[in-house]
Every structure is written in C-alpha cells, then in structure tokens.
Amino acid sequence: MFRLALAFALLSSPALAQSASVAGTDGKNALGTIPCAANAGDPVQSCNAELRRHDDGTITVAVALGGGHVRNIYFKEGVPESSSSTSKMSYETRGDLLVVYIDPGEVFEIPKAALTSQ
DSSP states (O other): OHHHHHHHHHHHSTTTTTTOEEEEEOSSOEEEEEEEESSTTOOOEEEEEEEEEOTTSOEEEEEEEETTEEEEEEEETTEEEEESSSSOEEEEEETTEEEEEETTTEEEEEEGGGGSOO
16 A cells, blocks of 8 residues: 555656656665756756665655765654755655755755654
C-alpha cells in the first residue's frame, strides 16, 4: 500500500506530473526522479533521486546532480534539517510540494506525502 501511496504522491502533483517517476521501491525506500536545478539560472529538470527511510524516523533524499555529484538532504518529521552542502539552505511549501533551496542556486521539488512517516 505504501508503494502505491508514494507513487501517487510523486506523480499526482501538477509540477511533478511531467517529470517525476518512481522506478522502484521496497516499501521503505524508493528510487525515481524529482524536479531539480543544480545551478542558479538552470531550468528545472528531472533528476534521479533516492528516498531512504531510517529506523529513527529520519529520511534522506539523495539527488544526482550530474557529473558524479550527489546532494543529500536530511529530513526529520517532514522538514529539511540539513544537507551535504555547507551552503545556506531554506525551504517553502507550495501546495503538496516542499521546495528546498540550497545557495547559490540549487532547487529541489519534493512531494510532502513522500516525507511523511509510514
């Protein structure tokens, strides 16, 4: 049931409908894509992502930025707490999306439903 909920959450948002996908899940973790931009001025594109749920209830979203670079964003109770970057991070909610910004220009659009506890 969680697999269906995650797939629906990733694909139901109008902003994600054009580029989001779920390639697979084991009921706890998921592989797919999310909209992201790696640099200031870059258009939002579909980026490979992995959602990892941890036993302590935290979640890590790992996003491939290209060139072998991966950005990890760490969530607790559905809110981003930190990332693998030393740059300033902020976020906002846009309907069903949590949009994470990492200076100077990284943008990640993540469905809020994917960040809720199971």
